[in-house]
Amino acid sequence: MPIICLRFRVGAVAVLTLAACSRPPDTDPRLVSEWMHTLYGVVRTERIAPTVAARFMAYAAVALHEGLASAPGGPTSLVGSLNGLTSLPTPEEGTRYDGTLVAAASEQVVTDSLLAEALPATRATLASLVDSLAQARVALGIREDVRARSEELGRRIGLAIVSWSRSDRFDSTRGKPYTPPVGPGLWLNDSPASVYASQNLSGATEFVGLDNPANNARPGTTSDRGLIMNRPKRTGLKELPPVNMAGANEPYWGTLRPFVLQTWNECSIADPPPYSTDPSSPLYRDALAVAEFRKNLTAEQRNTAFYWADNPGESGTPVGHWIAIASQMVSQQNLSAKAAARMFVLSAAAQADAFIAAWGYKYQYNLIRPRAYIRRLIDPAWEPLIPTPPFPEYPSGHSAQSSAAATALTAMLGEVAFDDSSGVAIGPQIQRFGSFTEAAHAAGQSRLYGGIHFEVGNLGGRALGTCIGAKVAERLGAATAR
Numbered sequence: 001m002p003i004i005c006l007r008f009r010v011g012a013v014a015v016l017t018l019a020a021c022s023r024p025p026d027t028d029p030r031l032v033s034e035w036m037h038t039l040y041g042v043v044r045t046e047r048i049a050p051t052v053a054a055r056f057m058a059y060a061a062v063a064l065h066e067g068l069a070s071a072p073g074g075p076t077s078l079v080g081s082l083n084g085l086t087s088l089p090t091p092e093e094g095t096r097y098d099g100t101l102v103a104a105a106s107e108q109v110v111t112d113s114l115l116a117e118a119l120p121a122t123r124a125t126l127a128s129l130v131d132s133l134a135q136a137r138v139a140l141g142i143r144e145d146v147r148a149r150s151e152e153l154g155r156r157i158g159l160a161i162v163s164w165s166r167s168d169r170f171d172s173t174r175g176k177p178y179t180p181p182v183g184p185g186l187w188l189n190d191s192p193a194s195v196y197a198s199q200n201l202s203g204a205t206e207f208v209g210l211d212n213p214a215n216n217a218r219p220g221t222t223s224d225r226g227l228i229m230n231r232p233k234r235t236g237l238k239e240l241p242p243v244n245m246a247g248a249n250e251p252y253w254g255t256l257r258p259f260v261l262q263t264w265n266e267c268s269i270a271d272p273p274p275y276s277t278d279p280s281s282p283l284y285r286d287a288l289a290v291a292e293f294r295k296n297l298t299a300e301q302r303n304t305a306f307y308w309a310d311n312p313g314e315s316g317t318p319v320g321h322w323i324a325i326a327s328q329m330v331s332q333q334n335l336s337a338k339a340a341a342r343m344f345v346l347s348a349a350a351q352a353d354a355f356i357a358a359w360g361y362k363y364q365y366n367l368i369r370p371r372a373y374i375r376r377l378i379d380p381a382w383e384p385l386i387p388t389p390p391f392p393e394y395p396s397g398h399s400a401q402s403s404a405a406a407t408a409l410t411a412m413l414g415e416v417a418f419d420d421s422s423g424v425a426i427g428p429q430i431q432r433f434g435s436f437t438e439a440a441h442a443a444g445q446s447r448l449y450g451g452i453h454f455e456v457g458n459l460g461g462r463a464l465g466t467c468i469g470a471k472v473a474e475r476l477g478a479a480t481a482r
Contacts, residue, residue, distance in 0.1 A: 050318055060114070101142070107154075400461035
């Protein structure tokens with residue numbers, strides 16, 4: 001017998017009963033922004049390295065997107081558009097599901113898997129968010145059978161995405177030994193002990209163990225970061241390892257399967273200038289410019305360097321910074337849930353692929369960092385404003401991932417002016433940018449002010465990220481996502 005929807009009138013207002021024939025209420029776009037905001041906090045609390053954070057955010061974005069794609073009115077599935085994602089569980093035809101509940105369940109499965117080594121409190125926070133979302137949907141009239149069916153589908157989608165994530169070659173890079181090449185123009189990790197975070201605490205001392213430094217500390221500001229930075233991470237972590245400032249960060253990251261790029265080096269970049277000690281050479285001139293920046297920094301330049309530093313533990317890393325910017329667009333641009341979910345995937349996948357490509361090139365070229373070059377040839381006492389990270393210079397990762405995110409967001413939303421409030425809760429004040437591109441250029445330039453990149457690294461990273469962002473936007477349909 002067919003279900004009949006009954007209409008009746010109360011006064012002059014027509015009311016449609018919430019009978020079995022009614023469809024579930026639309027997904028609130030704040031579902032997406034709330035997840036983005038929460039994952040920023042997860043990355044910060046767990047002190048996840050930028051590369052690992054990019055991978056984490058991308059899989060989380062896909063899980064949320066594909067959960068919403070399972071229900072009528074949701075975004076178009078990205079199965080077949082993402083490398084290696086050939087199939088996912090689908091709804092049973094003619095059966096009702098709630099996309100919000102499918103998405104939340106899928107997201108929980110995927111984040112639980114990727115955060116297996118996280119603090120119990122982190123996992124409990126995400127579980128609490130899922131539970132609150134489910135309760136809110138029930139309060140809106142979602143029947144218990146629809147809830148159970150939706151959550152089961154979400155779990156199956158999540159498990160399929162977890163299986164897909166385990167084929168990206170990440171596991172094969174864990175614990176793999178690396179010996180950097182040696183040569184006059186090649187990168188070497190010469191960071192001083194002052195950039196390391198303490199490992200053991202007592203009432204009298206803060207011991208720095210150089211065999212396992214968990215993170216970098218900005219000189220002179222250790223005390224205001226104590227609650228985060230002075231909580232050592234244990235050794236042996238594979239999924240969420242600490243950033244080892246005395247080692248080489250993720251030398252095999254370029255071997256991971258990209259999300260959208262056909263190969264990690266699909267977007268080519270120019271070779272960096274050859275090593276030279278000649279004062280008229282391009283590399284020397286770049287180094288001299290960085291040294292002069294450090295000597296004559298204005299207050300605005302100094303603030304820019306710190307604003308975009310985004311060190312692990314201090315913030316949600318550069319990836320989280322751009323995810324937070326994207327999150328602001330949900331309300332500012334009045335996006336629907338499906339558009340917000342697609343924007344999340346665009347920005348996260350573009351950054352994840354930018355990190356894979358940038359790290360591939362970094363360890364291909366192994367270019368020396370400004371600190372080593374300047375101290376060797378220009379000023380033996382010179383120090384950068386912010387700590388030099390433990391990986392080669394060329395190209396700039398900040399420039400690459402920022403330009404990738406900005407290009408993808410611009411392809412979907414246009415050149416939007418915005419107030420970046422992503423760091424207000426942890427110190428940095430709101431900054432105004434006329435466009436995503438302007439913000440990306442500021443992020444890249446900040447690394448020159450900080451003394452950790454040459455101009456050639458900034459420009460090489462910018463070109464790489466712009467190319468990657470454009471390819472991600474085209475292949476994932478940014479132009480039609482609204």
